[in-house]
Amino acid sequence: MRKKYFAWSFDDGLEQDKRIIETLRQYGMGATFHLNSGLFGDKTYEGRIGNLGMTEKPAARFDPAARHLLPYVPHFRIPEDEVCQVYKGFEIASHTRTHVNLARCSEEERRTQIGDDVAALSKKFGQQVIGFAYPYGTDAKQSAAALKAAGVRYARTAHTEGGFRFPQDPLRTNLSCWHISSKTFQRLEQFFAAEPEDDDLFFLMFAHGYEFDFGTKESNWDKFERICETVAAHDDVVCCSMGEAFRLHGYPHG
Template sequence: MSKINLAFPEGKIKVLTMSYDDGVYADRKLVEIFNRHGIKGTFHLNSGLMGEPGRIAAEEAADLYKGHEISAHTVTHPTIARCPKETIVREIMDDREGLESIAGYPVRGMSYPNGSYSPEIKAMLPHLGIEYARVVKSTGQFGLPDDLFEWQPTCHHKQDLMALGEQFVGFHKQQYLYLMYVWGHSYEFDNDGNWELIESFCRLAGGRSDIWYATNMEIVDYLNAFRQLKFAASTRFVWNPGASSVWLSVDGEIVEVPGGSRQSLQD
C-alpha cells in the first residue's frame, strides 16, 4: 500500500496566513506591505462601524482588500459571550450581509470580537453560514487547526514574531505540514511605533517559492477539498468530486488530483 499524505498546493509543505481585526486606517499601510511581498491577509471587519473616525469606509474596502479576504467580526463588536442568542444571530448575520455587499462573495469566516466566545456560540456558527472562527490565544506552534471554530493562531505579532518566522522559514521535513498564523490590529504598529517589525517579517517570510500564501478561508477550503476526496479501498486511485485541485504526496512523489477527475496513485 502506498504512503499517501496531504500536501499544500504545488506540493508545498508550508503555508502562511495573516489575520487583522477592526478595519482601521492603518490597514492601508499594512495591505501595501503585504502586497509588496506577496503575502495574503484576512481582514475581519465590523460592517456597522465602517466609516467611523479612524475606520475604513465601505466605499474604500472592496479595492483596499482586493486579493485578500474580507471576513466577519460582528456588526458592532460586542462581547458576544455576554449577549442573548438573538443578538448574536443578528450581529453575525447582519455583518455577513453588509460585508458581502462590499466583497461580492459569501463571507464565511470570522474572528471573535474581544476574543469572546463560548461552546454555545461555537455550536451556533455552522447554522449562521460561518465555517471558521479565530480566537486570540496563541500556541507558538505551527500545526493545522484541531477546531476550526476555535482556531488558535501561532502568535500575535508582538509575540516573538521574528524568532517564530525564522523557525518557520527553516522548516524542511517533508513528513509534516507547517502553518504559521499571525494576528493583530494594524493600529498597534502606529501605537507602538514599530512598523519595521512587520516590514522585517514580510521581507523574511514573503516571496518564497516553498511557502503557500493564503487567506484563512483559502486554507479552510483546501482542507475541506482534501476531506472530500474519495479514495479506493486499495488506495490505488482517488476521485476528486470538487472543482479545485488537491495535491498529495504519494511515496514521496507529488501528485496533483484535479477537480472532477479520477487520478491513479499507483503505476
C-alpha cells in the same frame, strides 16, 4: 506533497490597513481582514499600555494633542464608500456587526450579530464570507451554533497556542503568533525549519493595524515590513488568506 501556509489576519477594518495592503502587495502576500459591517467610518482613539491597546475614546470627544496618562493612536475605521476599493483582492471575514462581546450576548443577539454581519459583508464585497474572528478574543463555545447557522467555516481566537498545525476544530483557530511578541522572528525560524511530514503546516500571524503606529520596540511599521520580507523570501511557504489556506488544506471531516 505536504505544504506550508502562512496567513496574516487583521481586525477592525482600519485606515492603517491601506498602508498594510501596500506592503502586502509589494511582497505578494495574502491576508484576511475581519470587518464590522455596522461600524464603517467609526472613529476612536486607542490608548496603549506596553504593546497592547487597552482603552478606546470616541474621536468626537477626544483631543489627541492634550496631555493624557496613556499614549493614544488613531483607531479610525475605513468609510463604507471606500472599503470595496481598499480591500480588493483580499479575503473579507466577519468580526460581528458592531464588535460585541459574544460571551455577554443572548443566543438571539449572537445570531443577529454574526448572521447579519456575514450577510452584509458577503453582499457588499461580492464574496461568500466564511471566516470570522471573535471580538475581544472571547471564543465562547456557545457561539458555535450561530456561526454554523451563518455559514462560517473557520473562526479565529486570540490565543497564541496554535503552533503550526491546522486546528482540529476550525471554529477555534488559535494563532501561531501575535506580531507584538518578542519571539516573533524566533517563531518564524522554527516554522521555516519545520518539516511538514504527516500534515500541512500553518502559521497564523495576527495584528491590529493601529498597533504598528505604537512605534515601540516590538510593535512598529518597520517590524511589520521585516516580517513580510522574511516570510516572502521562503519559496516553500504559500502566503495566502486564512480562507485560502483552509480551502487548499481541506477542512476536517470533509
